Amino acid sequence: MHAVTDESFEEIVVAPRSARRETVGVLLTIAGIVALCAVRFALLSRAGGEREVAAGPSLSPADATIFQSLIVAAESVASLREADGRWPSPARLQSEGLPPFEPALLPQDLRGYRWEEYARGAGVDYVGQEAGSRGRASFLLRLEDSEPAGQGKTSSLLVEVWTHPRRDPRVVDALGSAGWTRLVSLEGRAGTVKRP
Amino acid sequence: MRWLPRGLAALLAVPLLLASEARPAATRRLKIGVTLLPYYSWTANVVGGAADVVPALPAGTDPHTYQPKPEDLASLQSLDAIVVNGLGHDEFIDPMLQAAGRASLPRIRPNEALPLMPVSGEPGATAKNSHSFIAITGAIQQTQTIARSLGRLDPRNDALYARNAAAYAGRLRALLAGALSRLDGVDTSKVRVATVHDGYAYLFRELGLTVAAVVQPRHGLEPSARQLADTIDRIRKAGVGVLFIEMDLKSTYVDTIFRETGCRVLRLSHMAGGAYTADAFERDMKANLDAIVAGVTGKT
Numbered sequence: 384m385h386a387v388t389d390e391s392f393e394e395i396v397v398a399p400r401s402a403r404r405e406t407v408g409v410l411l412t413i414a415g416i417v418a419l420c421a422v423r424f425a426l427l428s429r430a431g432g433e434r435e436v437a438a439g440p441s442l443s444p445a446d447a448t449i450f451q452s453l454i455v456a457a458e459s460v461a462s463l464r465e466a467d468g469r470w471p472s473p474a475r476l477q478s479e480g481l482p483p484f485e486p487a488l489l490p491q492d493l494r495g496y497r498w499e500e501y502a503r504g505a506g507v508d509y510v511g512q513e514a515g516s517r518g519r520a521s522f523l524l525r526l527e528d529s530e531p532a533g534q535g536k537t538s539s540l541l542v543e544v545w546t547h548p549r550r551d552p553r554v555v556d557a558l559g560s561a562g563w564t565r566l567v568s569l570e571g572r573a574g575t576v577k578r579p
Numbered sequence: 580m581r582w583l584p585r586g587l588a589a590l591l592a593v594p595l596l597l598a599s600e601a602r603p604a605a606t607r608r609l610k611i612g613v614t615l616l617p618y619y620s621w622t623a624n625v626v627g628g629a630a631d632v633v634p635a636l637p638a639g640t641d642p643h644t645y646q647p648k649p650e651d652l653a654s655l656q657s658l659d660a661i662v663v664n665g666l667g668h669d670e671f672i673d674p675m676l677q678a679a680g681r682a683s684l685p686r687i688r689p690n691e692a693l694p695l696m697p698v699s700g701e702p703g704a705t706a707k708n709s710h711s712f713i714a715i716t717g718a719i720q721q722t723q724t725i726a727r728s729l730g731r732l733d734p735r736n737d738a739l740y741a742r743n744a745a746a747y748a749g750r751l752r753a754l755l756a757g758a759l760s761r762l763d764g765v766d767t768s769k770v771r772v773a774t775v776h777d778g779y780a781y782l783f784r785e786l787g788l789t790v791a792a793v794v795q796p797r798h799g800l801e802p803s804a805r806q807l808a809d810t811i812d813r814i815r816k817a818g819v820g821v822l823f824i825e826m827d828l829k830s831t832y833v834d835t836i837f838r839e840t841g842c843r844v845l846r847l848s849h850m851a852g853g854a855y856t857a858d859a860f861e862r863d864m865k866a867n868l869d870a871i872v873a874g875v876t877g878k879t
């Protein structure tokens with residue numbers, strides 16, 4: 384913009400630069416960073432089960448103890464099934480000294496659970512509920528062959544641990560629809576962890 | 580040894596890189612590295628005599644100050660995999676592996692799928708307590724993870740590793756059963772303990788005990804006078820009857836806490852020091868369980 388005030392003096396008014404270009408630049412930079420993050424996350428998820436994955440949501444100390452005992456027991460349950468040709472009963476697991484089925488291997492405070500076995504096709508559910516009225520959560524250990532043994536192939540086991548905030552929860556195939564929360568899912572001998 | 584100087588790392592790495600040789604696993608005897616003493620015991624029990632277990636650091640060294648020697652890096656050269664904590668307890672290993680030209684060495688992470696606990700004294704913190712190796716059921720779970728991972732690397736010995744892990748689990752369960760039976764009759768819901776170091780939370784959880792206060796959440800941090808006063812106040816309010824300190828800790832503030840609160844003081848092992856032996860974990864754990872039972876029951 385030019386404004387002529389007299390013959391010897393010319394005033395030049397410089398208009399402020401539009402912020403539009405700077406705004407566009409910033410937005411493009413942000414978009415670039417977001418795109419790079421998306422590519423990075425995509426590559427990470429393709430990396431599969433090699434990364435460390437924390438298991439399950441935050442649990443109370445008592446619930447974490449039951450949960451961990453179930454995860455640890457799963458391998459022994461699978462071994463007993465291989466030896467016996469059928470899924471072991473809770474009484475058999477107790478006789479093997481496996482917590483949480485053997486209450487003596489748990490802190491006193493957690494010894495009031497009653498465990499029952501439910502056959503599920505080729506799999507099994509072990510459901511533990513508090514026998515008393517202290518309001519403790521229920522737990523479910525679900526085991527099934529994800530890949531049956533064949534010629535020259537080792538069977539692959541799917542291990543899941545679920546919890547329910549109340550007693551006498553429904554035990555169905557779709558546990559999530561009955562109010563259960565999956566704490567962890569382990570598949571295969573390599574123990575690849577899937578997020579709940 | 581929080582980091583390795585880049586120049587030193589490069590100098591150490593040159594001869595090792597020249598000597599490197601890629602060999603397929605499972606056609607020969609495995610060599611498995613470990614970063615911590617408990618991992619040595621667990622892995623040695625899993626493999627029996629079927630593989631070699633190689634500590635990344637010499638016995639008795641402090642990983643926070645130790646500077647690796649060429650022979651330390653050379654021993655990493657021939658490894659097939661390494662068992663790592665990965666939660667902050669063995670940060671030294673990545674620079675060492677990098678210097679040894681083995682940055683891509685497969686890591687076995689026994690903490691995978693563990694119900695990890697948050698770092699004490701840091702509410703809302705996302706950091707997890709890295710002392711998951713001071714536990715019994717936790718140790719069994721981690722030993723199973725190691726056995727599965729080794730079986731994948733060495734399928735010929737998969738069944739052997741699984742059997743050995745199961746036998747080891749039986750011995751560890753016997754330790755737990757012994758401690759729990761001695762705690763029978765004690766109302767553990769009313770027992771309040773404090774620890775000088777935040778390393779025992781997993782073990783106390785397995786025993787059904789609550790840690791009411793942690794005096795020194797992290798290694799090497801001495802509390803300020805104000806923090807000490809706050810800790811004494813918390814110990815009094817929580818009714819803490821026993822304070823567990825680290826085995827070799829000599830610190831005047833522990834005496835102050837004892838004098839001010841009157842709670843009993845017992846010692847626990849951090850389980851990360853000493854000679855690398857297959858029975859080290861069981862020996863140290865038994866000593867810890869004896870101390871805890873004595874502290875809680877008042878019987879020695």
